[in-house]
Amino acid sequence: MTRVKVCGITIVNDAVLSAEAGADALGFIFAPVSRRLVSPAVARQAGLSVGPGPARVGVFMNQALDEVLRTAEAARVSAVQVHGPVSSLYVQAISGYYPVLRVLRPADLAAEADVWTDVPGVTLMLDAPEPGGGIPLDWAALKAAFPRGAWLAGGLGPANVAEAIRHLRPAGVDAVSRLEAQAGVKEPAAVQAFIRAAKTA
């Protein structure tokens, strides 16, 4: 069954409702550019409030390695998601401490996907060039190159996630924009419908 990540949690109660709806992972964005920026303290409290079930993923973009590790520790996340043009050494360093979701854009696939094939602790995720922008990828065009075991993000929501899964059979799906009432605030019905649609696809 496809695993489901609900990203951009900024409120403890949104973590609880996502976990109750069946989310396998919750995303906490620590990239300062994001409209869904959350503090490590709130992320930590949210993690404590959902019990041992869902993974807690810290999301970073173009941030220094020591900042990533310090923030992840303070927030007590269980995995780290890495966006941006960082080196493989940077990703490998983080994977010594946390399972990593390494996010690539379709344009990066040819150069970078093979680097991470069968590397323990690193899982690929395909996302649109503008993370958190709500723009879907061209699933049909990606089909031939989509790496086995990779996750999919980019403009996914209740209305299109089943179709995306049918095209690419990702190991997991991830969404933000289409699950929100406003930036950083979840729309409970959308979260529930997204998880239901992904799990039954």
Ligand SMILES: O=C(O)c1ccccc1N[C@@H]1O[C@H](COP(=O)(O)O)[C@@H](O)[C@H]1O
């Ligand atoms: O959502 C953000 O603000 C964000 C900022 C910086 C890095 C990642 C961010 N979000 C990631 O965007 C994708 C999906 O977004 P959407 O569903 O297309 O809106 C997902 O990987 C989030 O973790």
